[in-house]
Amino acid sequence: MLIRLKGGRIYDPANGVDGVVRDILIHDGRIAADDPTARIDAEYDISGRVVMAGAIDPHTHIGGGKMTIGRMMLPEDHRGQERARTDLTRSGTGFAVPSTLAAGYRYAEMGYTACFEPAMLPANARQAHMEMGDTPMVDKGAFAMLGSDDFLLRQLAAKEDFNAVKDYIAWTMHAAQAIAVKVVNPGGISAFKFNQRKLDLDESHVHYGVTPRQILRTLSQGLVELGVTHPLHVHGCNLGVPGNFATTLDTIRAMDGLPIHLTHIQFHSYGTEGDMKFSSAAAPISELVNAHKNVSIDVGQILFGQTCTASGDSMRQYGNTKSANPKKWVVMDIECDAGCGVVPMKYKDKSFVNALQWAIGLEIFLLVDDPWRVFLTTDHPNGAPFTTYPHLIRLLMDKGFRRDMLQKIHPDAQKASIVGSLDREYSLYEIAIMTRAGPARSLGLKDRGHLAPGANADVTVYRDNEDREAMFTTPEYVFKNGELIVRDGRIVKVVQGATHVARPEYDAGIEKSLADYFTRYHTVSLSNFKVSDEEIIRHDRGSIVVQPTGARV
Amino acid sequence: MPTASQGIESQASNGSGLDTFTSVTCPFCGLHCDDLEVRNSSGADAGHLTIARNGCERAARGFERRPPPSSPQIGGRDTDLATALATAARLIGGARLPLYGGLGTDVEGVRAIMALADRSGGVVDHHLSAAIQRNMGVLQTQGWIMSTLTETRNRADLVIVVASDLMTLHPRFFERIVAPAEAMFGGVPSDRTVVLVGDCGHADAITRTGVKHVVEIPSANDDIPVVLGVLRSMLKGTQLPARDDQRVPFNELADLALRCKRAEYGVFVWAPQALAFRDGDLAVQIVTDIVRDINKTTRFAGLSLGGNDGAASAASVCSWQSGYPLRVSFASGAPDYDPYRYDIRRMLEAGEGDLLVWTASFDPEAAPPATGLPLIALATPGMRFSREPDVLIPVGTPGLDHSGRLVRCDSVVSLPLRQLRPSRLASVTEIANAIAASL
Known part of the structure; x- marks a missing residue:
């Protein structure tokens, strides 16, 4: 099957292509080199249209127990948000915590072709994969959470050989079928189980005597030496706490050049100035990020309206429960592995704090120079549901629109923010970096996120429109593996995406200590803890793509 | 370097004509214990399964049942x-x-x-679903703080069972979660205290699983919400009405309140299927209220079993x-x-x-x-x-x-x-x- 997309304007930053008009050829699901003599089976005239690779969301909570807790807890989120079945698609519901099927369809309708669940508890990995298996249309993958699990904390407390720690990290990635590793409130989820209510970068865990700094450096160094492409994905200490920017700055400095990805950094960029003792620290944060090439970030932009926060950070989410709206929430201690906190939240533009959070996110977007190191996220659904991305893109691309929106927020927040004075407007090329090329490079997806010959033909075609929100809401065509799956924002074919994993090497001897640990303390056997390929391929009707890792050192 | 340790374990033949499977998951109650060893017979009896290690009566009923011949x-x-x-x-x-x-x-x-x-x-x-709904109503109105089996197994120093006969519904809960040989934190698990509030079956059955300290606080099922309400009041230090309500064991509850305050990680356990009495969902609500109250100063959690x-x-x-x-x-x-x-x-x-x-x-x-x-x-x-x-x-x-x-x-x-x-x-x-x- 040979398809020609004729005459589109191509934005393909991975290959340095910035708005060049040319054809794209798709041969059996992959991008092919142009060949004017080729016999074409189908041709789409897309002259004047904007063409990008399928979008990639590197941080979106789409699968796993905490989302299903949110779904169960919030029937009011779903009512009035029904999606009826069609001859092609299943029914679904939900706004902030959509059902898996609805999430997959909506992502594809917006031109997304890959989504990554950032907080997969190894103990909950099987369910996370089952939920992602029931998320159609898009490729997916997940980051295994480490850093508050008792096995690692025991290794660190016992000062075990670093090779054993690396073996454990790699083993966990295999067992949980992960592509990357995330740490959430390093050590803090565990500390909360011991009734510690706060754990700063250099505070000691009351039982293990280990500090977040140690955990961060160990995991980051471990991933580097294992050859894992995505740097340690860090949800830092003190999420949401006024004054936490100092910890965030210290975290960057603490890495001494080791690579880290600081996720939803907006929630970690708060100062304590002003009458409300709450202020923006976007400027010092952005300055330090700009100066540290080993650091990448995603923003976790908040947008106004009802949503639900869901995090592995049980310690900080418990602290946030006083802001729950509606007034109900779940906090869990989980399996000597991690925890979770699910707290519904309604961000209001007339609330000083919420309005300033909104402004802080935008400030970071506009102050961080290098779009290759900042990814467009709302930390779905923590800052806002992913369906708000087109609105966020317009805020970044259109300073007039941004200023109009600024006028609507709490007046004191307007005054406290520099957003109104920032003239930067993102270009289509930069948007393509933030939503495609950047995440693909960072995650190590070698044949996604770009349009060079050989790449998977995940392609999104937009009608150019000065109203960028309208433009990015409803692409004209979306191709997945070369098949047309969405036309004019409507699904025309249902497909099942692949699961991306990374499999760094490890010494199988680690299973000896793990078997002992599991036998003595766990309620699941070591063999059953591991999620098999067979489960994903047969039971979840999926497929697995093993992305390359570098050599272990 | 590892290769295919990921696969679902294939069956092992032990050469005696029997197929023996280890780390078998039991599907017959919501605990889904996965430490069973199960044998498949050979010869004329092929297909008949027997449990060789671990398991319980429920598991035996399920695995060892001989399904009759059947046809659509x-x-x-x-x-x-x-x-x-x-x-x-x-x-x-x-x-x-x-x-x-x-x-x-x-x-x-x-x-x-x-x-x-x-x-x-x-x-x-x-x-x-009626059992599930007893929990869902509470989750959807106020949420909760919960624990899981491994967390409870390693951390709980006080286990309070609410009106649930766990030996019948989840027979290995005490053996595997409350009194295992070892726990990561908090001393010897068999020294843990188990408090039974209301009808929780026979205490001797529980002590036979290795639990040494069992305290019973009797209550009729229909009185459980009242009893739990009094416990909550005591923990909050609220003024109680006169202690003449015959339904309420005030002294035992005062003792339990003290245990709750001293616990480092107490866990309330219930099986929603067992709370099939008037206002059973209210029992779940009050338990989760108590857990929320205690967490203001120390750690405590709920653990709902069920899932059969x-x-x-x-x-x-x-x-x-x-x-x-x-x-x-x-x-x-x-x-x-x-x-x-x-x-x-x-x-x-x-x-x-x-x-x-x-x-x-x-x-x-x-x-x-x-x-x-x-x-x-x-x-x-x-x-x-x-x-x-x-x-x-x-x-x-x-x-x-x-x-x-x-x-x-x-x-x-x-x-x-x-x-x-x-x-x-x-x-x-x-x-x-x-x-x-x-x-």
Whole structure:
């Protein structure tokens, strides 16, 4: 099957292509080199249209127990948000915590072709994969959470050989079928189980005597030496706490050049100035990020309206429960592995704090120079549901629109923010970096996120429109593996995406200590803890793509 | 370097003509213990399973049962599978409001039934949904702070059981979670104190599992909410009314309140299925209130067991696929949730629906309620019906006859299930998918 997309304007930053008009050829699901003599089976005239690779969301909570807790807890989120079945698609519901099927369809309708669940508890990995298996249309993958699990904390407390720690990290990635590793409130989820209510970068865990700094450096160094492409994905200490920017700055400095990805950094960029003792620290944060090439970030932009926060950070989410709206929430201690906190939240533009959070996110977007190191996220659904991305893109691309929106927020927040004075407007090329090329490079997806010959033909075609929100809401065509799956924002074919994993090497001897640990303390056997390929391929009707890792050192 | 340690363990033959499987997951209660060793007999008795290590009475009943020979039937007469499937598809295709009840199956089976219900505009409900609803009502009004089995096993220094006979519903809870040989934190597990509030079965059965300290606080079931309310007041330091309410064991509760305050990580445990008394959901609410109160200063958690007969899998899959826990109707074309209206037992009594599709792959006792509606049963062989189903299709049991997965009672962990014996019985998934394909 040979398809020609004729005459589109191509934005393909991975290959340095910035708005060049040319054809794209798709041969059996992959991008092919142009060949004017080729016999074409189908041709789409897309002259004047904007063409990008399928979008990639590197941080979106789409699968796993905490989302299903949110779904169960919030029937009011779903009512009035029904999606009826069609001859092609299943029914679904939900706004902030959509059902898996609805999430997959909506992502594809917006031109997304890959989504990554950032907080997969190894103990909950099987369910996370089952939920992602029931998320159609898009490729997916997940980051295994480490850093508050008792096995690692025991290794660190016992000062075990670093090779054993690396073996454990790699083993966990295999067992949980992960592509990357995330740490959430390093050590803090565990500390909360011991009734510690706060754990700063250099505070000691009351039982293990280990500090977040140690955990961060160990995991980051471990991933580097294992050859894992995505740097340690860090949800830092003190999420949401006024004054936490100092910890965030210290975290960057603490890495001494080791690579880290600081996720939803907006929630970690708060100062304590002003009458409300709450202020923006976007400027010092952005300055330090700009100066540290080993650091990448995603923003976790908040947008106004009802949503639900869901995090592995049980310690900080418990602290946030006083802001729950509606007034109900779940906090869990989980399996000597991690925890979770699910707290519904309604961000209001007339609330000083919420309005300033909104402004802080935008400030970071506009102050961080290098779009290759900042990814467009709302930390779905923590800052806002992913369906708000087109609105966020317009805020970044259109300073007039941004200023109009600024006028609507709490007046004191307007005054406290520099957003109104920032003239930067993102270009289509930069948007393509933030939503495609950047995440693909960072995650190590070698044949996604770009349009060079050989790449998977995940392609999104937009009608150019000065109203960028309208433009990015409803692409004209979306191709997945070369098949047309969405036309004019409507699904025309249902497909099942692949699961991306990374499999760094490890010494199988680690299973000896793990078997002992599991036998003595766990309620699941070591063999059953591991999620098999067979489960994903047969039971979840999926497929697995093993992305390359570098050599272990 | 590792290679294929990822695969589902293949069966090991021990050379004696018996196939022995280790780390077998038990599907017969929501704890889903996975430390069982199960043998498949050879020769004339091939296919008969026996538990060689671990397990419990429930597990033995499930694994060692000899399912009688079975055949698809239409109106009580044997037929071939193709005819049974075609008849089932015709009945479902012609129904205006098919009711998909029972739902005793694995994750894959629930997925397949959900797809069928979505397609045919039906209602889905599990036969233990009343128990699930006792928890869901609380989750949906105020939420909770919860623990899981491994966390409780390693951390709990006080375990309070609320009006639940766990030795019957979840027989290995005390052995595996409360009094294991070792725990990571807090000393020797068998030194933990277990407090039984209300009717929790016989205390001696619990002490025989290795628990040394059992304290009983008797209460009639209907008084449980009052008793828990008094405990909450004591913990909050609220002025109590005169201590002349005969229903309330004030001294024992004062002692329990003291234990709660001293605990580093106390856990309230209940099995929602056991709280089938007046205001059972209020008991769940007060327990979670107490847990929230205590967490202001120290750590405490709830632990709901339950999830028997695939109930946790059904509730979880239904939630992630439709957005709602069970009792969902697809009649309008989109999911509609109403835990009262879409109670299939109530609907049958009220004459609602025009077809019952009943799934029961674990327990031959989980038969459908008597109904005058046409009935399609996807049932484990040996089920007795109040009348012959219009279509009966025998199905295998997940984890014995075919592989699959089940979600554990804590709704966090799920376990893989293996096929332990050759089986001619199709899975619920295969049957439901075949019906959907011919609709």
